[in-house]
Amino acid sequence: MNITIGSDHGAVQLKEEVKMVLQEFEDVKVTDVGTFGTDSVDYPDIAEKVCADVVSGKADRGIVLCGTGIGISIAANKIHGIRCALCNDVYSAKKSREHNNANVLAMGGRVLGFGPAGEIVRAWMTTEFAGGRHERRVNKIMALEQKQDQK
Ligand code: RB5
Numbered sequence: 169m170n171i172t173i174g175s176d177h178g179a180v181q182l183k184e185e186v187k188m189v190l191q192e193f194e195d196v197k198v199t200d201v202g203t204f205g206t207d208s209v210d211y212p213d214i215a216e217k218v219c220a221d222v223v224s225g226k227a228d229r230g231i232v233l234c235g236t237g238i239g240i241s242i243a244a245n246k247i248h249g250i251r252c253a254l255c256n257d258v259y260s261a262k263k264s265r266e267h268n269n270a271n272v273l274a275m276g277g278r279v280l281g282f283g284p285a286g287e288i289v290r291a292w293m294t295t296e297f298a299g300g301r302h303e304r305r306v307n308k309i310m311a312l313e314q315k316q317d318q319k
Contacts, residue, residue, distance in 0.1 A: 169193070169293075172227035174201040174214040178235025179277025182285055186231060186275075189286045193293060199227065215243035215252075222271055223249040230272040231289070237276035244272050248313050251306070256280060261288045265295035267302045268309075 171190060175183040180203060190198050201217040203209045211234040221227035230252075234240040237254045244252035252272035253264030256279055264270035273292050275285055297303075 169195060169229065170197050170199065170221075170227045171229055171231060172199045172201060172218045172221035173231040173233075174218040175203060175233035175277065176209050176211040176214055176235070176240065177203055177206050178211075179233035179237075179275070180204070180206065182233050182275065182277035182280065182282075185282045185285060186233070186289055189289045190293075192290070196293070211240040212243040215240045216247070219244050219247040219250045219252075219272065223247065228271075232272055232274045233277055234274075235276060235278040237274040237279060241272075241274035244274065249310075251309065255288055255292065257284075258287050258291045261292040262295045265292060266298040267305075269297040269302070269306050 173183060173186060187198055190196050215232050218230040218232050222230045232240040232244050241252045241254040244250050250272055251268055251270045252274050253268060253270035254274040255261040255264055275288060
């Protein structure tokens, strides 16, 4: 599985920690689109880079990080084809895969420590979409994009 990851300056350390956790998965290849230092950057730019890889198919899934995870998740969800879930607990991470088929995970570098973030990533990486009635609902989510375009 190919994963593209990115963060703003508020989550550079968490990004490195998440990359360490992703190394536990033998078949996972990680692309890091930055940022790589503490200089301030704008999280929508990072969301755009990560999500471009997901939408194009270069990445199977993405992980986006900022100080809270809020701004970058909002930005990611503006991009057609993206279902970004901001998860600060394991239960939400599992459900975001099972119920929402989330293709991008967002977390907050100023919210989560290494331990909890690692558990969230492991849960999110290993939980499959349940389909069934959830597929109908996810299809309706995606149809909202088309409805907006037609206005
Ligand atoms: C950057 O200071 C901060 O606003 C950003 O990382 C994030 O928390 C926004 O939602």
